[in-house]
């Protein structure tokens with residue numbers, strides 16, 4: 144199978160996403176093609192490195208910079224550890240930082256690359272499905288603050304993204320599923336064929352069949368790249384990709400990021416948005432059912448019945464998607480299309496959440 148190449152052209156940088164089975168073994172060639180500076184540092188996590196670090200043997204001789212990758216380590220002190228390792232190794236502007244891990248490593252090490260010496264070249268090699276289809280593309284890097292998620296960060300486009308889905312062979316099933324919900328998000332907001340494919344190819348997807356993964360990951364990356372090209376800084380169209388994220392983030396926050404994988408919370412969030420859309424008459428009920436069916440078919444989600452609608456409403460008040468006091472909310476209208484509204488009332492949201500099974 145030939146590698147696929149997708150170009151991402153934003154006002155701040157133009158770069159390529161290269162996708163292919165086993166493409167990691169050609170990383171050196173990809174780096175040389177973009178003339179990435181020759182001193183190459185890898186930031187990874189002990190888990191990812193134990194599984195796949197040997198594949199870097201031919202890429203760099205520098206010691207890997209290993210930092211833990213749980214969500215609770217996505218914070219400034221961990222970025223500090225990356226800076227320290229770079230300084231000790233005398234990394235300069237003629238150095239390339241390669242992130243090798245899931246979204247946590249990509250976001251935090253990407254932030255280190257964006258800020259170390261005011262920015263050194265950055266290459267993402269994502270190792271989770273979520274990072275391959277979403278977080279490695281588009282330049283959002285950053286960390287959490289004790290008072291909220293992703294509050295510290297920057298837009299810093301990578302110089303290249305290299306996606307090799309053979310790395311997903313070792314990904315725990317729950318993590319894999321969490322990434323699939325983001326693929327469902329792309330289908331619902333932007334591509335009916337992708338949506339249909341998830342339902343049709345579910346067995347092959349879970350078997351991590353190479354051709355099937357090539358198709359769904361490739362299509363997801365294409366959609367993300369297109370949206371980012373049109374709206375790098377999320378002032379308009381890019382907000383579409385927050386579909387399911389308003390209620391999703393609130394669910395993550397009220398359970399202190401412990402109960403849900405991000406994608407799982409987004410799955411509920413998409414159902415909330417669909418429920419609201421139907422109640423408003425903006426979407427046919429059969430579309431809501433189709434979405435619910437696909438989500439159910441991908442496996443069980445953690446419970447929500449002990450969470451109250453009030454807690455979720457409260458958490459939404461703190462969301463970054465509040466612009467000048469109004470919540471920007473992504474409403475689906477059909478499979479493959481969505482729109483953004485800013486007039487969802489508290490009462491309407493409360494009713495929707497209660498219908499979803501949250502406590503009064």
Ligand SMILES: NC(=O)c1ccc[n+]([C@@H]2O[C@H](COP(=O)([O-])OP(=O)(O)OC[C@H]3O[C@@H](n4cnc5c(N)ncnc54)[C@H](O)[C@@H]3O)[C@@H](O)[C@H]2O)c1
Pocket residue numbers: 188190191194212213214217244245246247248250270271272273274277278279280281282283284293310311312313314315318321405
């Ligand atoms: N920058 C963006 O645009 C963007 C978009 C979406 C999400 N995010 C961020 O991404 C983060 C979530 O990323 P994630 O879901 O990848 O989680 P993660 O980085 O925490 O990885 C999940 C788990 O999988 C393990 N892992 C990673 N690759 C593996 C592999 N190949 N084999 C076995 N285990 C592996 C990790 O050790 C970790 O325990 C969140 O912090 C979220 O805010 C960022």
Ligand SMILES: [Zn+2]
Pocket residue numbers: 277325388405409
């Ligand atoms: Zn997401």
